[in-house]
Amino acid sequence: VSRRTKTAGGDDGRIATELENCVLGIIAESQPCTAYRIRRHLEVSLSSYWSASAGAIYPLMQRLEKRGWIRVEEQEWGSRTRRSFSLTRAGRHQLRAWLSPPIATWATAFTHDPIRTRVFFLGYLSPKRRLDFLNDAIAQTETTLGEHRAERKAQSAALHEFDSIGRDGAIAELEARVRWLRSVRNHIAKVGRRT
Amino acid sequence: VSRRTKTAGGDDGRIATELENCVLGIIAESQPCTAYRIRRHLEVSLSSYWSASAGAIYPLMQRLEKRGWIRVEEQEWGSRTRRSFSLTRAGRHQLRAWLSPPIATWATAFTHDPIRTRVFFLGYLSPKRRLDFLNDAIAQTETTLGEHRAERKAQSAALHEFDSIGRDGAIAELEARVRWLRSVRNHIAKVGRRT
DNA sequence: GGACACATGTAATACGTTACATGATTTT
DNA sequence: AAAATCATGTAACGTATTACATGTGTCC
Numbered sequence: 001v002s003r004r005t006k007t008a009g010g011d012d013g014r015i016a017t018e019l020e021n022c023v024l025g026i027i028a029e030s031q032p033c034t035a036y037r038i039r040r041h042l043e044v045s046l047s048s049y050w051s052a053s054a055g056a057i058y059p060l061m062q063r064l065e066k067r068g069w070i071r072v073e074e075q076e077w078g079s080r081t082r083r084s085f086s087l088t089r090a091g092r093h094q095l096r097a098w099l100s101p102p103i104a105t106w107a108t109a110f111t112h113d114p115i116r117t118r119v120f121f122l123g124y125l126s127p128k129r130r131l132d133f134l135n136d137a138i139a140q141t142e143t144t145l146g147e148h149r150a151e152r153k154a155q156s157a158a159l160h161e162f163d164s165i166g167r168d169g170a171i172a173e174l175e176a177r178v179r180w181l182r183s184v185r186n187h188i189a190k191v192g193r194r195t
Numbered sequence: 196v197s198r199r200t201k202t203a204g205g206d207d208g209r210i211a212t213e214l215e216n217c218v219l220g221i222i223a224e225s226q227p228c229t230a231y232r233i234r235r236h237l238e239v240s241l242s243s244y245w246s247a248s249a250g251a252i253y254p255l256m257q258r259l260e261k262r263g264w265i266r267v268e269e270q271e272w273g274s275r276t277r278r279s280f281s282l283t284r285a286g287r288h289q290l291r292a293w294l295s296p297p298i299a300t301w302a303t304a305f306t307h308d309p310i311r312t313r314v315f316f317l318g319y320l321s322p323k324r325r326l327d328f329l330n331d332a333i334a335q336t337e338t339t340l341g342e343h344r345a346e347r348k349a350q351s352a353a354l355h356e357f358d359s360i361g362r363d364g365a366i367a368e369l370e371a372r373v374r375w376l377r378s379v380r381n382h383i384a385k386v387g388r389r390t
Numbered sequence: 391g392g393a394c395a396c397a398t399g400t401a402a403t404a405c406g407t408t409a410c411a412t413g414a415t416t417t418t
Numbered sequence: 419a420a421a422a423t424c425a426t427g428t429a430a431c432g433t434a435t436t437a438c439a440t441g442t443g444t445c446c
Contacts, residue, residue: 025316121220
């Protein structure tokens, strides 16, 4: 499965990674903004998949600029330069392409869940250890769910509409995971004594 | 978020990637087996996240061997060598550590869903394009769900118990995604006229 | 004056991807 | 005899990760 979108590209036929497209989206929401702001945005977000380290973001901004998707406004800032980024027309086009049908098949075809990956190999463990795993997975997922729900209360749904919609999606998927894990626990508690 | 498990390690304090642990699991299920078999296993699996290219697997097997987690049995095979791998005691230990509480927090804290990532930026699109996106996402996810359900019918649940349990998890999460996307579509159809 | 948030970057590294290259065995 | 499957690998590449290094502005 390719981690890159095949759909669109820059002037040179370039394609973009998920993180690159995601950053374009973040810029679109709050331009002009600094690389630091983008890092914070990703860091704070509970449902972000990336660590958004400096080593990822600063080179990424340079790539986006080279492809003509963002424009830089430089301000003197002591001995340093503060750089604020905005989308160009080409950048808006790329972002729209990323969000436009047909959505890349690989993107719709899966959700990646590290717990699910592990469950595939539970047959290797003893019944007792299987239960230990499931109990821990359920408990930890519920902790995460608690955090998401607290955030939902704290944050106005009206203001950041699609932020809260996205967060609801994360909650829905985590809830589905818990229900599924519970049913697995139920199942192996019944049949477990055999193995 | 680190992509590596912090929990355990080899003799030299090494830690393993998700793919490495996953491969240990695959070997445990069907040892002895060749690197090629492992690639096929990952390739065929609908809920696998990795492409399992030769360039990923062959170096990975060498790493696992160097860490003492797998043992190789070599057979002459014309001008080439056929290599079959089995877990060592240390490999079994590593696999068990991966599957044992406490599960790494980062692993329980998220599910990664490329569609959800995109939904966060739907505010950037016009209401019409939002609907286009949602309709395509719903339709494509349902196609994927159809494939998973067909596989469920075709494959005996009794034989590969945790394979089918894992697949049910993928189905549960994709179903949750569809329900969520439908409610989003519903929501923006009502309120959409404003923006 | 110190802590903390704001801000910018580099260096070393490792991993997985795509693409390429080839040989052996079995099936049609 | 050809095609498909089984099998093994390398090369070039890009990207994200961890860790390091430093400077600015504000609040207490």
